[in-house]
Amino acid sequence: MDYKDYYKILGVDKNATTDQIKKAYRKLARQHHPDVNPNDPKAEQKFKEVNEANEVLSDEDKRRKYDQLGADYQRYQQGGGGRGQGGFDWSQYAGQGQGGFGGGGGDPFGGADFSDFFSSIFGGMGGGQRAGGQRPGAGQDYQAELELTLEDAYRGGPRTLTVNGKSLRINIKPGVEDGQTIRLRDQGGPGRNGGPAGSLYITLRLQPDARYTRTGNDLTMDVPVSIYKAVLGGEQVVDTLSGPVKIKIKPDTANGTRLRLRGKGFPRYQHPDQVGDLYLRLNLTLPQHLTDQEKELFQQLAALRPE
Structure with missing residues (x-):
């Protein structure tokens, strides 16, 4: 079984903070989300890998055990072993997470589909329970577009749009540009198990002006x-x-x-x-x-x- 470098998947350093991991995850998850890349199996696979990496690195216990595994695996390779070879003793790590970790908490974009590597080490805890229930998870982020005339962008002011059946009134500041994105916190999907709601990202589209x-x-x-x-x-x-x-x-x-x-x-x-x-x-x-x-x-x- 191949070792998965979750830090490399998220593009962060091994000493990355929780906020840095969260920021990297959200950026990659939006980039490779299936809704943004329909019928693209490569993007879907990358999305799954990013979710899995975040599931481990955003959880303090999982990350600590994963780091220990990584250190042992690195010593094994330096001693002459190779990636995917059978000489590394996976059994000492297999199933350590069973019954001890809640899953899905770091996935605000929905769904979890973990690899054999994850399942072997953490017991496939995509839907596992910890005492007191599943770990809280952030809600899904929503995307929307709002069309503006040039005069709307010049003057700014209140605007109303409907997202997922919900009417929202927002205030546009003067001087916005075409393609600019505005983030509204807590206006996305509801959180899971008491977690925070997701965000709403509104992309502004300025209509051409003949003048x-x-x-x-x-x-x-x-x-x-x-x-x-x-x-x-x-x-x-x-x-x-x-x-x-x-x-x-x-x-x-x-x-x-x-x-x-x-x-x-x-x-x-x-x-x-x-x-x-x-x-x-x-x-x-x-x-x-x-x-x-x-x-x-x-x-x-x-x-x-x-x-």
């Missing part, structure tokens, strides 16, 4: 300007997310000229007093459906400025 292009906290907007105003200069009102603003167009303004409006961009997330800029890209528009008199005037202008 603006967002780059970080800066916005860019195309502004149509008549050729007359571009030549002679003038004033024009543009709509920004914070309200209408009057801008000045200088005479002889070229097509594609960019103007910068400071503080008219997007607020920085969790720092609403820090706001990006709005860049206006002036696009000159040509008059359409000219009258005969207008065409004559353009001809006169062209004659005055020959190429």
Whole structure:
């Protein structure tokens, strides 16, 4: 029987703290969860291994016995033994966990399917009992998405969404980004045997806005300007997310000229007093459906400025 390196499976050091183990487990469990990777046997197998590793390393007694086994197995290998060879005496560890360990407590994502290695050492305690019942376990984490307009993300405010039939009212802070995830503690599945409820992870999806292009906290907007105003200069009102603003167009303004409006961009997330800029890209528009008199005037202008 092969030895399983649970520390390597979770990607943590052998001196890792309980919090470090829990953090590594939750990250890997979400990454390889069957709901996230449907019909992927490799992800399913990895999910089972991560659950098993957490079941051992998150339990003080299991971890201590596992560490002792690991030390003995390492000495065996250094003495010339090989992985999977029959020279190592597994019997001195087999069944040590029977009747002594509760299972499933570290699996907030549901289910436990342990290997022969685990069952041999800990007695297959996926559903075992300890005095007083099963060990408390955290509830399942839930995933949800919430669509927002650009103005919703700019202004923030309360929003309501329904998850698993439960209506939740949350407050969106100004400046959120597309793909940003918000965690709501204790809004996931109920805990087992008095354990804490899981968390709800809400991924924010910002709908495209035809008016603006967002780059970080800066916005860019195309502004149509008549050729007359571009030549002679003038004033024009543009709509920004914070309200209408009057801008000045200088005479002889070229097509594609960019103007910068400071503080008219997007607020920085969790720092609403820090706001990006709005860049206006002036696009000159040509008059359409000219009258005969207008065409004559353009001809006169062209004659005055020959190429």
